[in-house]
Amino acid sequence: MNIRHLLEKDALPVKRVINEWWGGRDMIQMVPRLFFQHFNDTSFVAERDGEMIGFIIGLRSQSRANEAYIHFIGVHPGYRKEGVAGMLYERFFQTALANNEAVTVRCITSPINKASVAYHKAMGFEVVSGTENEDGLHVQSDYDGDGVDRVAFVRTITREDMPNVLCEEV
Incomplete structure (x- = not known):
């Protein structure tokens, strides 16, 4: 597997697959071209056999x-x-740590995305306290608009958390 920086030319290929990868959910609006233009140094693509x-x-x-x-x-x-x-x-954690001894990493997901919630917890992210919903999960009510709740996560990463060397070929 090869991991490389995300490029502007990746915008259309990502948009072409994102809804399929999310089981038919309409996710295209979540990846506007500006991310592919302005955050290349902290965003990455994994490829296998091209x-x-x-x-x-x-x-x-x-x-x-x-x-x-x-x-x-x-x-x-x-x-x-x-x-x-x-x-x-x-790769993202190492990039975020480039000039820091420690960095707080934040992210969100939808409360209906149980697999994402479980994955982030397993990776050591903590759920940020919020309003508890019916499943016992803390959510940030109206985070992205009226009725659009999100689960917010936080994790502090230190240099000790990371391997010493990260090669382009993984």
Whole structure:
């Protein structure tokens, strides 16, 4: 598997597969071209045999010096449970740590995306306290508009959390 920086030319290929990768949910609006134009240094694509099998879109906060944010991650359904997401997260974490000893990483997901909630918890992310919903999960009510709740996550990453070397070929 090869992991490389996300490029503007990746916008259309991501848009072509994103709804399929999300089981038919309309997700195209979540990945506007601006992410492919302005966050290349902190966003990555995983490829196998020239095929895109995953991507992560993240950024360093311009307002909070020691924080980073993961906007979106996707893995081709046929490659899930093969460590693709973990490698993309690791690359993002290392990039976010480039000039810091520690960085707080934040991300969100929809409360209906149980697999995402479970994955983030397993990766060591903590759910940010919020209004508890009927499933006992803390959500941020109206986070993205009226009735659009989100589960917010936070994790602090340190240099000790990361391997010493990250090669382009993983």
